Amino acid sequence: MTATTIKFYQTGTHTVGNRLLDPEHRSVQADMRRTNSLNSGHRACQGCGEALGARYAIDAAMQATDNQLIAANATGCLEVFSTPYPETSWQIPWIHSLFGNTAAVATGIAAAMRVKGRSDVRVVAQGGDGGTTDIGFGCLSGMFERNDDVLYICYDNEAYMNTGVQRSSATPGAARTATTPAVGTAPGNVFGQGKNLPLIAMAHEIPYVATAIVSELRDLEAKVKRAMEIRGARYIHVFVPCPLGWGTNSWDTIHIARLAKETGVFPVFEAERDQIVSVSKIRKQLPVEDYLRPQRRFAHLFSPKPNTDAIAHIQALADRNIRRFGLVDPAADTAIAAPVATGNP
Amino acid sequence: MEKPFAITLDVGSSLANKTGTWRTYRPQYVDRLPPCNNACPAGENIQEWLFHAESGDYEQAWRALTANNPLPAVMGRVCYHPCETACNRGQLDESVGINSVERFLGDQAIKLGWKFTPPASSSGKQVLVVGAGPSGLSAAYHLARLGHQVTIQEAGPFAGGMMRFGIPKYRLPRDVLDAEVQRILDLGVVLQLNTKVENIEQSMKAGGFDAAFLAVGAHIAKRAYIPAADSARMLDAMQVLRGMEDEEKPMLGRRVVVYGGGNTALDVARTAKRLGATDAIIVYRRTREKMPAHDFEVEEALQEGIMIKWLSTIKNMSDEGTLTVEKMALDASGFPQPTGEFETLESDSLVLALGQDVDLSLLNGVPGLEIKDGVVQVGTNMMTGRAGIFAGGDMVPSERTVTVAIGHGKKAARNIDAWLRGETFAPAPKHALAEFDKLNTWYYDDAPKMVRPTLDLARRQSTFEEVVGGLDESTALFEARRCLSCGNCFECDNCYGVCPDNAVIKLGPGNRFEFNYDYCKGCGICRTECPCGAIVMVPETI
Numbered sequence: 001m002t003a004t005t006i007k008f009y010q011t012g013t014h015t016v017g018n019r020l021l022d023p024e025h026r027s028v029q030a031d032m033r034r035t036n037s038l039n040s041g042h043r044a045c046q047g048c049g050e051a052l053g054a055r056y057a058i059d060a061a062m063q064a065t066d067n068q069l070i071a072a073n074a075t076g077c078l079e080v081f082s083t084p085y086p087e088t089s090w091q092i093p094w095i096h097s098l099f100g101n102t103a104a105v106a107t108g109i110a111a112a113m114r115v116k117g118r119s120d121v122r123v124v125a126q127g128g129d130g131g132t133t134d135i136g137f138g139c140l141s142g143m144f145e146r147n148d149d150v151l152y153i154c155y156d157n158e159a160y161m162n163t164g165v166q167r168s169s170a171t172p173g174a175a176r177t178a179t180t181p182a183v184g185t186a187p188g189n190v191f192g193q194g195k196n197l198p199l200i201a202m203a204h205e206i207p208y209v210a211t212a213i214v215s216e217l218r219d220l221e222a223k224v225k226r227a228m229e230i231r232g233a234r235y236i237h238v239f240v241p242c243p244l245g246w247g248t249n250s251w252d253t254i255h256i257a258r259l260a261k262e263t264g265v266f267p268v269f270e271a272e273r274d275q276i277v278s279v280s281k282i283r284k285q286l287p288v289e290d291y292l293r294p295q296r297r298f299a300h301l302f303s304p305k306p307n308t309d310a311i312a313h314i315q316a317l318a319d320r321n322i323r324r325f326g327l328v329d330p331a332a333d334t335a336i337a338a339p340v341a342t343g344n345p
Numbered sequence: 346m347e348k349p350f351a352i353t354l355d356v357g358s359s360l361a362n363k364t365g366t367w368r369t370y371r372p373q374y375v376d377r378l379p380p381c382n383n384a385c386p387a388g389e390n391i392q393e394w395l396f397h398a399e400s401g402d403y404e405q406a407w408r409a410l411t412a413n414n415p416l417p418a419v420m421g422r423v424c425y426h427p428c429e430t431a432c433n434r435g436q437l438d439e440s441v442g443i444n445s446v447e448r449f450l451g452d453q454a455i456k457l458g459w460k461f462t463p464p465a466s467s468s469g470k471q472v473l474v475v476g477a478g479p480s481g482l483s484a485a486y487h488l489a490r491l492g493h494q495v496t497i498q499e500a501g502p503f504a505g506g507m508m509r510f511g512i513p514k515y516r517l518p519r520d521v522l523d524a525e526v527q528r529i530l531d532l533g534v535v536l537q538l539n540t541k542v543e544n545i546e547q548s549m550k551a552g553g554f555d556a557a558f559l560a561v562g563a564h565i566a567k568r569a570y571i572p573a574a575d576s577a578r579m580l581d582a583m584q585v586l587r588g589m590e591d592e593e594k595p596m597l598g599r600r601v602v603v604y605g606g607g608n609t610a611l612d613v614a615r616t617a618k619r620l621g622a623t624d625a626i627i628v629y630r631r632t633r634e635k636m637p638a639h640d641f642e643v644e645e646a647l648q649e650g651i652m653i654k655w656l657s658t659i660k661n662m663s664d665e666g667t668l669t670v671e672k673m674a675l676d677a678s679g680f681p682q683p684t685g686e687f688e689t690l691e692s693d694s695l696v697l698a699l700g701q702d703v704d705l706s707l708l709n710g711v712p713g714l715e716i717k718d719g720v721v722q723v724g725t726n727m728m729t730g731r732a733g734i735f736a737g738g739d740m741v742p743s744e745r746t747v748t749v750a751i752g753h754g755k756k757a758a759r760n761i762d763a764w765l766r767g768e769t770f771a772p773a774p775k776h777a778l779a780e781f782d783k784l785n786t787w788y789y790d791d792a793p794k795m796v797r798p799t800l801d802l803a804r805r806q807s808t809f810e811e812v813v814g815g816l817d818e819s820t821a822l823f824e825a826r827r828c829l830s831c832g833n834c835f836e837c838d839n840c841y842g843v844c845p846d847n848a849v850i851k852l853g854p855g856n857r858f859e860f861n862y863d864y865c866k867g868c869g870i871c872r873t874e875c876p877c878g879a880i881v882m883v884p885e886t887i
Contacts, residue, residue: 012790015876017838019854020400020826029842032851040847040864041359046367047868051845086354087361217842243868251869251882254843258787 013218028060028221035062035091042089044081047250049240049257050155053214054078054126057153057238060221062092064228065122069093070109074102074127074136077162078155100135102127103143106150114149122228123149129156129170133195144204144233151227151234154197157242165245169195172265173317174310175297177245182300191313201235202274208234210270214241215258219280223270239266247296259291264318267325281329282322288315360864364846368867370882372840372860377779377832377878381443384431386744387414387483387752391428391443392833398446398825404459406825407450411461414751415486415529416479418455418521421448422813423512424748425639433781433831439794442816442824449821455524461532464492470765473498473554475542475707478506479747480560480738482529483754484761488558489532491762496552497534500541503590506562507739508747510587511609513616514809542707545734556733556761559708559721560754563701563739569604571695574664582609582698589616598693600624602668604659605698606636611643613696614651618806626690627653630673630681645812649805656681659695666692703740718742726770727757735761779832783878788837792827795820834858834879840871 012018017030028034037058044051062069070093073079079096082089097105106125113121125143127136132154143150159177160166167177173191176182180189201209207230212220220238227234241248241256248256260266261280265288268280289311292298301307322328381391389410397406410417421444432440453459470493474481477499485495503509504526508517530536542548542561549557566581573579580595582605588595601617603610606629614625627646629636632655636643647653658681660669668690673681702719713730715722720742727735737753739745763770798814805812816824834857841849841858848865849858872880 014788014790015837015839016842017836019836027838027842030838032853036847038847039359040861041362041364042846043359043362043364044845046866047870048845052843052870055845055847082359087357087359089359249869251873253845253868253870254874 016217027218028063029056029217031063035059035067037062037090037092038082039089039091041087042082043084044077045242045244045250047243047253048077048081049214049242049253050078050128050157050161051081052253053155053212053220053238053240054082054153056214056217056220057126057212057224057236058092058124060224061122061124061151061228064225066120067092068118068121069124070113070121071095071124071126072097072102072106072109074125074131075099075162076128076131076160077157078126078128080162099131101139102131102136103139103150103152106152107139107143107146107148110149122151124151124153126153126155128161129154129158130160130168132156133169133197137195141200141204144201144206144235147206147232149231149233151224151236153224153236153238155238155240157240157245159242159245161242161245170197172314174301174307174314175246176300177297187300187307188297188310198235198237198269198271201237202271204233205273206233206235207231208270208272209237210235211237211239211266211268213239213257213261213266213268215254215261216268216280219268226270245297247299248294252294256291256294259286259294262286263288263291264322264327265291265314267321267327269325276325279325279327282327285322285328288318363863364866365848365861365863368862368865369885370867370869371862371885372865372867372869372871372880372882374834374858374860374879375832375881376776376834377783378776379779379831379833380431380433381428381441381831383775383778384427385752386427386746386749387420388755389413389428392828392830394450395441395443395446395825395828396830396833396835398450398822399828401822403450403453404457407454407459408462410447410450411454413755415461415483416451416525416751417447418451418525419479419508419517420748420751421445421451421815422517422521422811423508425746427748433779433784434827434829436781437786437789437829438791441827441829442794442797445795445797445816446821446825449816449818451525452521452815454528455521461486461490461528463532464490466492467494468492468765470494470555471496471553472761472765473549473552473557474560475545475548475557476500476506476560476562476738477504477526477536477538478560478562478738478750479508480562480750480754480757481506481558482526483751484558484560484735484737484758485534485754486529486532487755487758488761489529489534491758493762493765495534496554497536498540498542498548499536499538500561502539504536504538506560507564507750510564510583510590511612512747513586513589513612515615515619515805515812516612518811544709545707546711548707549733555765556735558727558754558757558761559729559734559736559740560738560750561704561707561740563703563745565702565704566697567699567702569659569697569699571659571662571697573662573695576664577662577666578694579662580694580696582613582696583701585613585616585696594620596694597622597696598666600666600692601626601694601696602659602690602692603627603696603698605629605700606631606638607698607700608638608642609700610698611638611646611651613698615646615649617696618649618651619809625651626692627651628657628659628668628670628690629653629655630658631679632656632675635675635679648802654690658683660687662692662695666694668692668695701739701745705740726760726764727753728760728764733764776832779878784829784831785874785876785878786829788839788874788876789829792823794827795824830877832878835877837876839874839876840880843870843874845870
């Protein structure tokens with residue numbers, strides 16, 4: 001993780017801001033002058049994780065590029081809820097592409113900027129998991145392979161939410177969607193390989209790959225900032241809970257994201273070329289049940305009787321993540337080092 | 346307007362779309378009562394002064410603290426800190442060391458010579474305070490700050506009351522007490538020492554006082570009938586502790602037995618040890634669990650080598666100082682019952698520490714007073730049955746601690762002030778309590794409690810040096826920052842950051858936040874992610 005370690009200040013770096021920190025150490029989201037690149041009035045559902053993740057990422061990118069940013073946006077929730085013509089919530093130069101070609105559109109913008117000699121203008125492409133892992137995968141792989149100077153951000157809510165919650169190649173095993181109903185002997189989505197896009201991006205050996213999560217704002221911002229310091233193809237995969245598609249409470253969006261990380265379901269890491277360079281450790285490890293139980297898309301795992309096999313399967317996948325990425329630090333002392341009392345007598 | 350090819354509508358901002366209409370619940374900012382404030386007998390706004398201390402603004406913290414309690418350096422030493430018992434952080438790791446930070450602020454004020462702000466104008470009213478103990482000093486301070494002319498008449502030779510004559514030096518050094526008393530007097534409070542008020546009505550008339558606050562304390566030692574030979578040396582706790590303030594220290598001998606189980610009994614035994622007693626033994630009729638003394642005092646006493654004989658009563662004392670002690674046994678209801686088993690205990694002196702009564706002689710002839718169980722009855726406004734005469738501290742029904750006394754002084758002062766203006770004091774309504782389950786503790790870092798240094802044992806057994814030390818700046822700051830700010834916004838920016846609809850308006854440092862109800866969809870993430878429970882969701886009315 002690239003976030004700076006700071007001295008103990010009541011809530012450390014866990015909260016969005018902290019009045020006790022120097023302004024330059026505060027998050028972009030704590031700033032009264034943040035861009036609010038995705039402005040109020042958008043039509044995302046209550047508690048939308050994607051709207052939150054998009055504002056976090058693009059505001060950070062705006063700050064990192066001194067507001068010289070153009071975004072291309074694949075079709076999907078983010079485009080539909082933000083820009084029903086002729087209204088838009090975007091407060092940055094923004095273009096809507098097709099569902100599958102946003103990486104190519106961004107490549108074109110980057111090429112145009114190069115031709116115009118505007119090396120100060122940076123390009124972001126963004127889309128949901130459907131537009132990234134399925135439909136736009138060819139264009140994205142090409143962008144990686146050519147090492148085009150684009151940061152691609154995928155907001156992963158694990159299904160096609162815009163069209164009514166259909167399964168994507170990012171949907172987890174056992175999850176109920178409109179196309180993987182909770183019926184039969186193996187209800188919900190199949191346990192398959194899926195597509196782990198961060199690892200696929202790493203296999204392209206592009207300069208920078210990272211995963212992030214809406215519950216860890218500072219980590220997310222630090223990764224966007226780091227990505228903007230690098231030229232070439234970069235990829236950030238942001239985990240964004242979807243209250244509608246997952247059947248969670250609108251007020252629990254960040255809580256659910258936190259559980260995904262603390263259970264090991266979603267590993268948060270950072271890689272350069274094909275090497276992992278940092279991992280955000282689990283702070284308080286929890287069983288996957290804690291993550292699954294509040295989500296109606298997994299309700300069939302608990303009633304009428306518990307599907308212990310499926311839960312064990314998901315736990316095994318989480319445990320594999322924990323081993324593979326080293327998410328748990330066995331020697332971790334979570335307590336902050338305290339100053340030594342030297343008072344009198 | 347001429348539009349480009351295939352464009353038919355003007356481009357507009359989504360701000361035209363007021364998503365606030367979707368809302369069924371609306372978030373609202375609230376302030377809740379932190380458990381520390383709720384538990385403080387002196388009514389301190391602890392969370393407020395910790396807030397200032399967290400940013401290193403110690404003077405502002407001290408000013409916020411002393412708005413309610415003028416004696417922080419004393420409090421930071423002798424208060425039994427019910428705030429820390431109530432502290433929500435105790436359920437997370439360990440309670441915040443409020444008492445240590447209070448002491449740090451008090452000591453800082455003495456070191457840097459901070460003074461109270463004098464009142465802007467004078468009311469022209471005269472108030473008599475009887476007794477310069479914690480309650481009297483607290484009342485005098487608050488009355489003076491409210492613009493009244495205050496005179497304290499104290500029967501003893503020094504100000505401080507039980508803080509001087511009841512609490513040993515090793516717990517409260519006298520220069521600390523003197524400094525905090527002097528700061529109150531600097532507000533223009535007149536202190537008349539060696540002035541015993543014999544009759545309150547006469548004293549009020551003679552001095553032209555408009556109101557009086559009585560806080561004479563309870564300093565007449567209770568006695569128990571113990572048959573003793575003529576030359577047996579039997580004293581009471583008040584004699585011993587008061588005698589410690591004289592040039593000639595009390596002669597207690599090498600074997601000292603103290604009878605009683607309160608904090609005073611421990612204070613006497615620990616004092617005896619420091620005066621050179623080889624054996625200081627406390628005899629108490631019940632068990633440690635039933636002992637009224639505070640646990641940490643028992644612990645400190647045991648460390649210093651004080652011995653305690655549980656379940657024992659003293660039957661008599663012979664010429665040679667031999668005590669006959671009867672073993673007791675607790676009955677089903679927890680009361681000690683005699684067993685008929687006796688043993689003897691050698692002692693040079695016996696000190697009775699069985700509690701104190703109030704000297705109420707100054708109230709003789711005052712009409713309308715109600716006295717019950719040896720204490721004066723007062724209303725919720727601290728006024729006695731006689732209009733204009735208020736009372737507080739140990740002489741009214743209450744728990745007898747310095748902190749409670751200070752709280753009485755403040756409460757009485759506010760009521761006296763209102764009464765002098767012909768009004769009734771109405772305290773501000775209290776917020777709902779900020780319980781632990783209102784917090785989102787994910788956001789707080791684990792952080793160990795800072796422990797105050799303790800004097801080494803050899804010096805504790807032979808000198809009257811202060812036993813418990815203070816925190817230094819770095820540790821005090823660390824400790825202050827352990828505060829969770831239960832129930833009150835501390836501007837962590839979480840609500841501002843986590844709103845997916847950008848519907849929280851940040852008003853800037855010190856001004857908190859506002860909801861933009863035009864766009865707030867009522868998702869409630871702000872409420873869930875507020876660390877301190879300062880947001881509630883309320884149903885919208887249609």
